[in-house]
Amino acid sequence: MSARTEPEHRAADPTGRDDAGGPAARTDRVRRPGFGRLVWAEWTKLRSVPAWLVGLAVAALLTAAIGLLICGASVCSRQDAHGREVACTATVGPDGRNVTDRFYFVHRPMTGDGSLTVRLTALDASQPWAKAGIMVKDGIRPGAGYAAVLVTPGHGARLQDDFAHDVAGPAGTVSPGRPRWLRLTRAGDRLTGAVSPDGHRWTTVGTARLAGLPRTAQVGLFAATPLDFGRTDSLTQSTVHPEATVATATFDRVRATGGAAGTAWTGTRIGDTGPLPSAAGGYHRAGDTLTVRGSGDIAPAVSSIESITPVERTLLGSFAGLVAIAVVAISSIGTEYRRGTIRLTLLASPRRGRVLAAKALVVGGAVFLVGLATAAVAVALGTTLLRANGNVLAAVPPGTVLRVVVGTAALLAVAAVLALAVGAIVRHAVGAIVAVLAGLILPYLLAAVLPVLPAPAAEWLLRVSPAAGFAVQQTMLAYPQVDAAYTPLDGYYPLAPWQGFAVLCGWALVALAVATLLLRRRDA
Amino acid sequence: MNGWRLLRAEWTKARTVASTGWLVAGTVLTTVALGGAVAGATHCPSGGCGGDPVRTSLTGVQLGQIAVVVLAVLLVGTEYGTGTIQVTLAAAPRRGAVLAAKAAVLGALVAAAGAVAVVASLLLGRVLLPGSTLPGGATLLRAAGGSVLYLVLVGLLALGIAVAVRHSAAAIGVVLGVLYLLPVVAGAVGDPHWQRHLVQVAPMSAGLAVQVTVGAADLPIGPWSGLAVLAGWAAAALLAGALLFRLRDA
Structure with missing residues (x-):
């Protein structure tokens, strides 16, 4: 705290103007860059590092390409009572x-x-x-x-x-x-x-x-x-x-x-x-x-009985895009520590909580926009490909598809903020990426995608870990009057879409709070 | 510097960084922990568990490999991150030899950690899966030794990619993408024809075929040929890394 004394503030004042009204106001009223300018500064940093823009582009490409690959290779085949191939219908x-x-x-x-x-x-x-x-x-x-x-x-x-x-x-x-x-x-x-x-x-x-x-x-x-x-x-x-x-x-x-x-x-x-x-x-x-x-x-109908393809199949690549996004989000703070520019940043804007908030806003906002465009393209092209391959898409209300697209963008954005906060806590890019992979990507893969974990363990992971946020992509409903496999592997998460998303938001908020506290307490 | 001194130098670097010890311990712990958790969660009906108890006990390799990947990436990434790569190359200008020394040290570390993890996982599985029938000596040895080799090859794959990418966090992302992506795609693709081919070429799913002791004939790829696919990936990554290492300024 002693480093942030009054004279330093005045020295950091970009206008150099002493506009403190009178003696009483002199100690408190110091011009600091407004939050808008902080956000603008962070945005300038983000867009002027080519590697980060490439990272975001890679995230978009990976998400869409994996989705399209899966959709392109999914062919619905069904046989009738006489063993003849018949078209899939619903x-x-x-x-x-x-x-x-x-x-x-x-x-x-x-x-x-x-x-x-x-x-x-x-x-x-x-x-x-x-x-x-x-x-x-x-x-x-x-x-x-x-x-x-x-x-x-x-x-x-x-x-x-x-x-x-x-x-x-x-x-x-x-x-x-x-x-x-x-x-x-x-x-x-x-x-x-x-x-x-x-x-x-x-x-x-x-x-x-x-x-x-x-x-x-x-x-x-x-x-x-x-x-x-x-x-x-x-x-x-x-x-x-x-x-x-x-x-x-x-x-x-x-x-x-x-x-x-x-x-x-x-x-x-x-x-x-x-x-x-x-x-x-x-x-x-x-x-x-x-x-x-x-x-x-x-x-x-439940997807494990009827041959219907849920629309979120087109977004199965989002976890890979998320890895690239996490690398970018972590680098956006990790690089500042590695290169020492964090001291310059904090000198220009001594209120450290606001620096982190501006970073989170910029990274989250940029990822949300990229994610929205990516998810919309992946769903539009993926469903077209699936239909062309004779698959029957699960019929869901248009509002549900909208929720999946916007929810995916929000999932990526909040996960990016979580990664940023972890990066600010760990201050070491490798440690941070390992923490994000172990806490977010791996539970998702082990519980919801790869047949590795038994169903009770998978459901527990998807309730408490940040990977619960992937629930926002689910469109299939479970019904008590239908006995079927309702495991995460079949597309049924233990939490409702927005509940699961709230779990991820909770993790991101806690991480941001801890990061803010540590940023204030520790020397940069 | 001759080869022996290069090895000594790389071993000293690896030994004197705190993260190496943590990651070696992490490899053993995560492997045994996940294997034990899956074996413990497996309900065995009376009259034996059926299935493949060896493979179930060794499930943890799928998690332990992440610590191996981080270990491999850090051997190279830290040098680039801190700039010591310039000192290393000034002292040992033969870049191919430097990479080979790093690969040897990494291979030894991972083989040691992997051997402990695999033996401990199998023993824990034996306790947690009572009544399961173990396969004969040769098959068991193939699954156990193959799992250790699998971890070593994953480490070499990560080393090659790390040299090419030169940024630790990004390299970890790329390696894990290469490992986990194709199995995910294979699982989601409905067409069995595609599924078969994806499992045959994916480094992780092909390499893990070496763990299968029951019904290996039904797999898309044989145990040893699966491990050979992973070895091919690792060799390609190391070659690409070595080439870029020679061509670029550090």
């Missing part, structure tokens, strides 16, 4: 997201309001999320809106509508001697599901609102069961051997009122055969008893 649900819509539907038209009541006497299925029950669907097109009251072997009775919505009803499944009565009632665009153990005492599970459900919809009975993932997690890599299974549901005492009344039933296999050749399903009618066999699922 079904889109009413809310614009991808869905799985494959099941066996025994249906008839329903005009206007009405209700259907059945007794489910048996459900033979191996998967906890196998489904059997009553459905009202906006036609038999895959992806059409629906509401269904259903029973599962492992999760009780449910009311589900439009793929993503799931309401839990009474627990317990169907077993011999313990049947389950189901009722679905339409009133306008509202569908109410109810269940009963005996056909007298009814429990309402919930009401779904299907906007735009036409006057004539399809009503009927259905059965479906998702793939069996014979997961073996014995070693670091979990291997999956998916197999198609079949659910068999037995219904009787079918009673219809209002528009649902009728006698004839039509059996339809909804959707294609799916990623694995599965039984086509069917139904059998004997008197009042209807037996429906089906496989597939009626649920939101």
Whole structure:
């Protein structure tokens, strides 16, 4: 502190003018370069070192080139039941997201309001999320809106509508001697599901609102069961051997009122055969008893089951760009220490915290702009390449793509600020780059990209380390009603996008605070 | 200076810098720690773990190699950073010999650290993966010795790149990029044809094939030919480094 005495300040005053109003103000009011001029000075330093500009250009090129290489080499290939190559396709649900819509539907038209009541006497299925029950669907097109009251072997009775919505009803499944009565009632665009153990005492599970459900919809009975993932997690890599299974549901005492009344039933296999050749399903009618066999699922799509490519695949190169950015950010402070120009900088601007703030602003701002342009180009070109190679991109709202692009730029910018702060703390370029690599890049690679760590360790790393910030790139949603691999390797981070980003911001803020403190305490 | 004195000089430089000791210890610690963590997190169903216990125990090499890279880069980078490279070259004008001496010292250091790390990882894996069946002597020796050679070759690759780049932080970034980038791309590419070729040419994934003791026949590249791919990368980097070292002013 003693080095920053009043006469030195005045000597450093670039104008050399003594404008302190009177004797009382003389000790305090000294003209220092304003924050704007500090930022300008730091910007001049950044843009006048060719190696740093080259570094930023390398970061942009690496990010885009790796993304494009991956997109260019990704080819979607799928085979049908007869082993023939077929084009990859995806079904889109009413809310614009991808869905799985494959099941066996025994249906008839329903005009206007009405209700259907059945007794489910048996459900033979191996998967906890196998489904059997009553459905009202906006036609038999895959992806059409629906509401269904259903029973599962492992999760009780449910009311589900439009793929993503799931309401839990009474627990317990169907077993011999313990049947389950189901009722679905339409009133306008509202569908109410109810269940009963005996056909007298009814429990309402919930009401779904299907906007735009036409006057004539399809009503009927259905059965479906998702793939069996014979997961073996014995070693670091979990291997999956998916197999198609079949659910068999037995219904009787079918009673219809209002528009649902009728006698004839039509059996339809909804959707294609799916990623694995599965039984086509069917139904059998004997008197009042209807037996429906089906496989597939009626649920939101997850990338590990459906062959859909998430949009963030195009940005997989950002970690490599981040290495180059970290080198530039660390050099921007490390060089000042190595060459001794830090003393000149601090002489011109003795308030050290503001020097660091100006550096962070300039480096972060420059990286944000470069990152924004890079991410936008990588996503635009990468998605074009992916589509040209026959891949189906996961359908996400435009706002999500915008969040991924802006979030990637913000991720790179905040990581650059973190690297800068680490550089100011360590004051040694190699030590700083090793710290950033070990704390940010390596956890990301080990947890989210390379199949090295077991899933619990990977998730822990992506919660607490700065690498949590990469969560801002994820676009796939995990659903409790779909059993699938939701590991970081599959694109599912343990934290929500902005939560993960907040963890990275927290690290950057702490590092900046420590760096400011040390910069004030230590001699330069 | 003759070769022996050059070696002595490089060894003295390496020995008297604090970071060398830390990085050698770091190589051993990170390798054993990650290997132990992965082996400890592996749930073995009754009746043996299946899989490849040797490779699981040696997972830590993928982390320990970073300390090796930093060690190799610092052997050259510090001289450029502080300007002592000019003194070195004034005393020993034969630049090829200087680089060879550095490579020899680095190789010896990494081989020693790698041997300790690999043996400790295997012993720890033996404790943490009870009931796993170890392969025969020759295969086990190949995986263990190959892992040590892998670390040495990664060090030489880093040395060559460091001489070419002459800036420590940037060199570390380039080396880690060369190591980790291609496996990432290979993992993300959906096309198995591309995947195979990327694994065959990438220094890290090809080199680590030497650790595989179970199902080596199904790998895109054989254990020793994989290590030869990494050796090719290291030789190319050293050659490029040596050429630039001779052609440029220090």
